[in-house]
Amino acid sequence: MLATVKIGAVHSVVYGGFSTEALAERIEDARSRVLITADGAWIRGKTVKLKKIADEAVSRSGYVEHVIVVKRTGEDVNMEAARDYWWHDLMALPIASSVCETEVMDAEDPLFILYTSGTTGRPKGVLHTHGGYQVQIATTLKWVFDINDKDRWWCAADPGWITGHSYIVYAPLILGATSFLYEGAPDFPYPDRWWKLVERYGITSLYTAPTAIRGLMRFGESWPQRHDLSSLRILGTVGEPINPEAWKWYHKVIGGGRCPIMDTWWQTETGGHMITPLPVTPLKPGSATKPFPGIMMDVVRNDGSSCDANEEGKLVIQQPWPGMLRTVYGDPERYVEQYWSQFSEQGWYLTGDSARKDEDGYIWIIGRLDDVLKVAGYRLGTAEVESALVSHPAVSEAAVIGVPDEIKGNVIHAFCIPTAGSVTPTEDTLKSHVRDEMGPIAVPAKIELVDSLPKTRSGKIMRRVLRAKALGQPLGDLSTMEE
Structure with a gap:
């Protein structure tokens, strides 16, 4: 990142856990010409094959001219001639130097592009x-x-x-x-x-x-x-x-x-x-x-x-x-x-x-304007209901969504992860707790106990995935979901 800025170029950093589709989409939108990656990375004792993901993304985009690869895990990777270069090989060339003049930039020159997901459409x-x-x-x-x-x-x-x-x-x-x-x-x-x-x-x-x-x-x-x-x-x-x-x-x-x-x-x-x-x-x-x-x-x-x-x-x-x-x-x-x-x-x-x-x-x-629930004419923030659920000592994490209801318009459907080592709470116990914390209007119609919640790789709960599961609908694009 710093080297890119030093020479006056614009960087677009893509999180290493993204899928091939997500990376290709960002390369294409930014029209990136150089991709810097590693052979692999480690997470939770497993190896993430970064170069393989990069190869597939580059083949789909059509914009990348050069790929620079840092040797990190020692994985055997495909290196395409005239396109892919090992970082350590480039640093060993006679022209490689530790001296590089800093490009003088205007305050309003682009520094970087960073993609953020929208509720609909392509990432921004x-x-x-x-x-x-x-x-x-x-x-x-x-x-x-x-x-x-x-x-x-x-x-x-x-x-x-x-x-x-x-x-x-x-x-x-x-x-x-x-x-x-x-x-x-x-x-x-x-x-x-x-x-x-x-x-x-x-x-x-x-x-x-x-x-x-x-x-x-x-x-x-x-x-x-x-x-x-x-x-x-x-x-x-x-x-x-x-x-x-x-x-x-x-x-x-x-x-x-x-x-x-x-x-x-x-x-x-x-x-x-x-x-x-x-x-x-x-x-x-x-x-x-x-x-x-x-x-x-x-x-x-x-x-x-x-x-x-x-x-x-x-x-x-x-x-x-x-x-x-x-x-x-x-x-x-x-x-x-x-x-x-x-x-x-x-x-x-x-x-x-x-x-x-x-x-x-x-x-x-x-919460996000699109995360506000409307139940029987009352507006409730997802964060408020989730906070009420998590305030119970037997709940470590919670997520709530709204699902259609013929009478109330929408009702609340909650997903809760029990606290490790605690007595597993019953659905009635948690409903009673929410009633005490927020009143009857905020009581979920259904509470499911789950082992995990679908999240983006930045840790945000993917409520649309929970909503799709609850309604039996297709889950949609899961490229940003944590594995």
């Missing part, structure tokens, strides 16, 4: 530029996590996603921070892998996704309690709203009750943090608090008027910000239609999320 190629993006991510990392020379920063994401781009690769290096990276999975070979790494390397700041926290919660408190986590001084979450139960577990068990949690809201499109506390902000479990200084946001009705306290509405950004996407690559009409058309008169950006503001002006993200 979000285009970010050099100047504003780097200013925003460096400033937000410095302010939100109070990064200093003594810190050991760990953003436990993947470089293939925007969190990895912004807060693993670019911002820490711009600030000169000591940054920690690891390879593998958080619970392999044992569920204490992260906590062992925190203890061994003296990590001071940990930034991860609520999905990962809930996944580790299910193994109980004994695994993290085996390790000294006292080096941690600040925690963070990213990627989706964190339910209060997971927030409290993270704060108490991992942070020892002393580490503030920076619950950040932002998007691939925004480039960096938009709604976030600072280390001195009074916190409310489950709320990302208020917009970062200089960011203007509101929760509004369809006519653009501001919602009252605790009234659900649409989350909008009211003024331009440094790290904003400049376009959807190759599809400017989609850029205008998706983000700017609904509030074009005001010039506001529509985030696609529903939210509410409380009496203190704190913003609570309810």
